[in-house]
Amino acid sequence: MVIRPLLPDLLAALPLPTLAVDRAERIVAMNTAAQTLVGTAALDRHYINVLRQPTVVDAVEQCQRDGKPHEAHYLSSDGGNDTRFQVYVSAVSGSDYVLLSFQDITQLTKASQMRRDFVANVSHELRTPLTALMGFIETLRGPARDDAPARDRFLGIMTGEAERMNRLVGDLLSLSRVESEERLxxxxxxxxxxxxxxxxxxxxxxxxxxxxxxxxxxxxxxxxxxxxxxxxxxxxxxxxxxxxxxxxxxxxxxxxxxxxxxxxxxxxxxxxxxxxxxxxxxxxxxxxxxxxxxxxxxxxxxxxxxxxxxxxxxxxxxxxxxxxxxxxxxxxxxxxxxxxxxxxxxxxx
CATH class of the missing domain: 3.30.565.10 (Histidine kinase-like ATPase, C-terminal domain)
Structure with a gap:
């Protein structure tokens, strides 16, 4: 069984910000990284008053009821910059304590958002010339089939749109290449x-x-x-x-x-x-x-x-x-x- 006097030393050995909550729902121990995250005054306070985020509260309550691991997200602010943590909540076998470990996933979240934005931007940049090309092709097959001046004008515009897509693809390949070599x-x-x-x-x-x-x-x-x-x-x-x-x-x-x-x-x-x-x-x-x-x-x-x-x-x-x-x-x-x-x-x- 883990007894309370050992908790500070056990948590100090963990690299992630970690704190312990007892059956009375008070924070009874935390390591230095957790103090930096939630403040030194959090010790012996009710964890809801310290963390104040419903997803974390729900995860702790469920863990106390069923003894199974749960996860939640915790949002914080670091010098004006928002930070996002994945919180791992788990019960300590043979005791009344629940441990909360906070893993900083801010950069992972930003990278994921950048990938989504990049795909959305590329899709948007390609959709515009593609839509124009499809429209002109449809027109050339129909109303402008026998209109030579209109056909020449439309083909000129289509050439410009195709060149635009070619430039975009070329720059995307160039960007990918320079990014892969950036650390070399x-x-x-x-x-x-x-x-x-x-x-x-x-x-x-x-x-x-x-x-x-x-x-x-x-x-x-x-x-x-x-x-x-x-x-x-x-x-x-x-x-x-x-x-x-x-x-x-x-x-x-x-x-x-x-x-x-x-x-x-x-x-x-x-x-x-x-x-x-x-x-x-x-x-x-x-x-x-x-x-x-x-x-x-x-x-x-x-x-x-x-x-x-x-x-x-x-x-x-x-x-x-x-x-x-x-x-x-x-x-x-x-x-x-x-x-x-x-x-x-x-x-x-």
């Missing part, structure tokens, strides 16, 4: 100056078409670092292409490249590549969420310009793999600044 540090020796120059060459036709001038400002010296050149090219392609598209016709896009011996955010030698546009800017309200999957500050304009809502999420994961940072500054009517901060490797110079 790159091993290649890369000259970041060459990567930026390659990006500018690749995007020059797009800039000419949009009547946008690309203005790079960087020194002639090499910028050695350890990285994945293809992924870094993807980062700067995304940011500069966005600046061209959203900056506005006839404007300039500036690319500033600066080095520092000690960057405050990386605490070591670093290079800062800042892409500056002079477009309408972004409401500061949207900035903290811009790197979320499928988040768009201007959904209609983004879709019209062929955006999938995944580009900045891909950038975030690539920079995380390279131990880099992304800083976004913008003001409505005054354009935007996207700054990539990456660690340099002077030993490679």
């Amino acid at each position: 540090r790159p091993t290649q020796k890369v000259d970041l100056r060459y990567v930026v120059q390659s990006t500018l060459r690749n995007l020059n036709p797009l800039a000419v078409e949009a009547e946008v001038s690309l203005v790079p400002r960087m020194a002639d010296n090499d910028l050695p670092m350890i990285g994945d050149s293809d992924q870094l090219l993807q980062v700067f392609t995304n940011l500069i292409e966005n600046a061209i598209k959203y900056g506005g016709k006839g404007k300039t896009v500036e690319i500033d490249v600066e080095t520092t011996l000690r960057d405050p955010s990386l605490r070591g030698p670093a290079v800062r590549v800042t892409v500056i546009d002079h477009g309408p800017g972004i409401d500061p309200l949207h900035i903290p969420r811009l790197t979320e999957r499928f988040y768009r500050a201007d959904s209609h304009r983004s879709r019209a310009l062929g955006g999938t809502g995944l580009g900045l999420a891909i950038v975030k994961h690539i920079l995380s793999r390279h131990r880099g940072r992304l800083k976004i500054d913008s003001e409505l009517g005054k354009g935007s600044r996207f700054t990539v901060i990456l660690p340099l490797d002077p030993a490679q110079d």
Whole structure:
């Protein structure tokens, strides 16, 4: 039989927040983790006054009646953040005590919600072009069967919708790949100056078409670092292409490249590549969420310009793999600044 004087030592050996309730429904013992969760003043108080959540109360009452294990959920708050616990309620054989153990499942719950949101977003993004394609196919089979001008116009729209789905699938595959490699540090020796120059060459036709001038400002010296050149090219392609598209016709896009011996955010030698546009800017309200999957500050304009809502999420994961940072500054009517901060490797110079 477990006697009350032994309970504190027994509970102290358990890693999860755990407390014991006696037949009189009072908390008679708890470990340090449980004190952090419910407070030290909970000892010797009625457990209902401490926990105050019906699902937990029901689980304890059922356990006291039938002696079988039960489970419940307990919601708490940790410094302004909501936390969710799975509560395991079990009777101690040969005694009048019921033990409550709290397992933090906050991150599991968030991950599950993120998966559900991701599936819902992908379904929504694919449903729109698919619905359009199905509608035009039905029209081409029926009323527009012999209408050549309408057929050509509809086929052009269908091509655009198919290309949109193709871009979305491509970005989804790219996002999946960079997420799977995020914890694997790159091993290649890369000259970041060459990567930026390659990006500018690749995007020059797009800039000419949009009547946008690309203005790079960087020194002639090499910028050695350890990285994945293809992924870094993807980062700067995304940011500069966005600046061209959203900056506005006839404007300039500036690319500033600066080095520092000690960057405050990386605490070591670093290079800062800042892409500056002079477009309408972004409401500061949207900035903290811009790197979320499928988040768009201007959904209609983004879709019209062929955006999938995944580009900045891909950038975030690539920079995380390279131990880099992304800083976004913008003001409505005054354009935007996207700054990539990456660690340099002077030993490679």
